[in-house]
Amino acid sequence: MSDAALIALPLLVPLIGLLLIVASGRVDSLRDGITVATAVAMFTAVLQLLPKVSAGERPRLELFELFPGLGITFEIEPLGMVFAMLASGLWIITALYAIGYMRGAKEKHHTRFHAFFAVALFSATGIAFAGNMFTLFVFYEVLTLSTYPLVAHKGTDAARAGARTYLGLLLGTSVGFLLMAILATWWLAGTLDFTPGGIMAGRVDPAYGSVLLVLFLYGIGKAALMPFHRWLPAAMVAPTPVSALLHAVAVVKAGVFTVLKVTVYLFGLDYLGELATSEVMLYVAVFTLLAASLVALRQDNLKARLAYSTVSQLSYIVVGAMLVNQIAALGGGIHIVMHAFGKITLFFCAGAIYVATKKTEISDMDGLGRRMPITFAAFFLGALCVIGIPPMGGVWSKWHLIMGAFEAGYGLVVVALMISTLLNIGYLIPPVIRAFLVAPKDGGGGIREAPLLCVLPLSLTALGCIALFFLGDNLAGLLAGMFSVAPAR
Amino acid sequence: MLEQLPALQVAITLTAAPVVMMLGRASRLAWVLTTLSCWASFAVALLLFNQVADGSVISYEMGGWAPPWGIEYSIDAANAWVLVIIGLISALVMPFARRSVEQEISESRIALFYSAFLLANAGLIGITLTADAFNIFVFFEISALASYALIAMGQDRRAVLSAYQYLIMGTVGTTFLLIGIGFLYIMTGTLNLGDLAARLPEVSDTRTIRAAFGFIAVGISLKLALFPLHLWLPNAYTYAPSMVTVFLSATATKVAIYVLLRFVYGVFGFEFSFVELSMAWLLMPLALLGIVVPSLVAVFQTNVKRLLAYSSVAQVGYMILGISFASVLGLTASILHLFNHAITKAALFMAVGCLVYRLGGVSLTQLAGAGQRMPWTMGAFVVAGLSLIGIPLTAGFVTKWHLLQAALEGGLWPIAVLLLGTSLLAALYIWKVVEAAYFQEPEDSTEVVHEAPLGLLLPTLLLTASTVVFGVFGSFTVQSARTAAAALMGGVP
């Protein structure tokens, strides 16, 4: 197949899936089957690109030009490749889980739910494949808009209020800061193409560049840097599969992915190091990392705790970008994957607990581990992966980040990462201890594991966390390609 | 035949008007005739546009009298652009009008209604075509008189009052324009715009010419609803029949803006307007206030039609802002927005017309549940709404991009930031509507509400689709706007 077809296919599959899902909306089992089939087809389509990208090629597709020099363009590089594989691969598992969850928790409007899920995955892939900042921005906005109905899914006042915060913050930051930054970049640098080594050096005065960096980082609201992180906890009103795939993987990772893209391909690491504000933003990220962990400690609602944990973990990746060296940026890239597997497992478990027991507060979960051993075992594995303890994949990203911090000479950052790891243990392990070691208050009679369609996916992702420990080297090798200049086409 | 096109352009609708009026109770025939003449008029506009798209100018002597004695019609890339807007909107609004007008206007008045519509249309076309200052005044009054009648035919009794209010303010505006034209005539002895432009530089350093400029600018600003002279607009748009709101919102203020551009750039000239009189420093604050204040007011409206009317005032602010940058890029952005906003706002008001047709009104409470009951209409509203906000890949974004570039080019960073902020306000008021329509349960959920009839829906969807098409393939409109801007700037690239 030609490059164009290879790139178009993963984008078209979810759209075709969307049409089929809507068309078959009246027959539940058919629609659910189509959802899973779409996810599988999409993952397969994405995988077709892998050999080319790992061989150092950069497949490219120019769709159309809006006006001279500015168009919708796709170009696949390692980081985008990894992000696309991650999102589409985990979609298969989430689709299975979502079917079990939506039936088990007796949610309504299944068709709308699965349909917008497909749109969200379509736009995540668009973000991953974007060849210039404008294309990325377009898909970024589509992702925001398409996930709004998913967050507001329940239609209750609380859901609407949460969704409003979600939309307001994401749209506000993206239009107010990100679009501004893009416009200014276009004006100053004359291009928005993602180029290895960056486009700013020699074109944009570092004084302007410093301002642009702040605009970009706060404009990418999906990366949840404080004080624009409120949308993420607010989005937890959504059904759990949404929290799992979108607010642990697709949406938030789209945010930090964009941060990495911007730093590596627009600013370029060398130019970034000259900017006065890169150090400032580094400390903002470090602050977010610690503060969000502290807030997470105090949350009793399991999903809220996980949400704040996500805010904290996202900042690891921003820290990776702001340390301005290749090892740290690589660590950031790896962390996108590692945290995705860990966190999606945790969310799946939270959902499974809700489906089986209707419990959402950690203080009510005493003794549940004996009734739901698989779920809590998986929770334990997921927690270890997020914390970064071998033999979990999470260890690799922390390893690279800390190495990067050493190389950059930021001892303080190393200390902060250490403290944060302790805090991670502090907020992720107690639920497991309560579940397994504390006796249940009310005897817990009648509680059993959630349906198979819930338990199977979370077991898979938990095992994935372990598998990633052994695949860490391959992943790092693939991602390292993002620093090399593309070979002549 | 082809050289008579300029005369035909205004003659078709102008002569159709009395014929339609005489049809009396044959309301269906009146509609057919009106529709056909609007389509013919659109075809002529396209032909004219095609002739001048390369930057050439057509000069037509009305009745064979050579200017400056006779009236000259002069068509360049700028006014052909406006003619296409008028033609497009009236050609699309007519299929929409049949069912909507049958519901809102009593049978016996339908022929009269269409007759007034044709007159309004002819008036706007005339303003755009003519190169004679006094002729502009006359056509302004023709279109205005017809518009007052159209607005007064709204169902609510406040429609009459709004029409009266508009009549008073509109007449003051056109009379100011007339005074200004008088001053110009004393000083130069000509009314032909081209001659005026040639003779003005000799006398430009006089109090009379400066007074003329003031009167003309204020008079036109009243007609184009520049903040704070916009007070007539929200009421007029809110209470007019649906079809009239669609037409007026997309064309009337646009034509007035074109006249302002013609006088400021074409007659007085860039040098006089912006260097000598520093017009930018008057327009810019007004434009900015005109964007921010009405946007804020729109956020608090509960009637969707009124909300969109205030948004129209804000959008006028965007166009004036582009002019105030006093650069080719800014002017291009303004001219682009004439078109992009026309299709966007027309699509929105058409969707509102569909909602009115089925729900009887468009307060936010009445809209509850409309998302499920009228999915196509609300879908169109959302897409056109995105264009109004300026989301990428919609027509609104193309303008906003150029406007922001123009702001950056002028080194006006704070204005660029402010513009992005006001986009958020637009997002806020559009989202209010969306939330009411999609996430609120209707009070009486047993009531059966159908999707709008195809006659209303198709034009709505067509216009909505065009906001996306012109958002994705922006090169054509950008190129045309650039040619038009160059024509107005007098060939200055």
Next chain:
Amino acid sequence: MEWLGLYNYWVVVALMMIGFYIVIAQGNLIKKLVGLNIFQTSVFVFFISLAHLDGGTAPIALPGVTAYSNPLPHVLILTAIVVGVALTAMGLALVVRVQEAYGTIEEDEIHQQDELH
């Protein structure tokens, strides 16, 4: 005393201000229209004054006459008067409809019945 020679322009200014004031200050819809008429009339007078030439006669070609008044403003104002009549008719028609709908043509009484922003 040169400015006295321009007395017709002073009349124009006075009429214009009177008319404009009535339009703004009067609450009665008919009186507003009257004000609007005065306002417009002042502009007509202004145009006619422009056309005047000292010692000029009516613009009819006669033997021995070389100075004519400018005929063009007269023609323009003829048109403008027609427009003005149409406007007044339109305005009055609207006022009739207002009277039918509200039972009054006083602005403040109407606003008591309907809040028009």
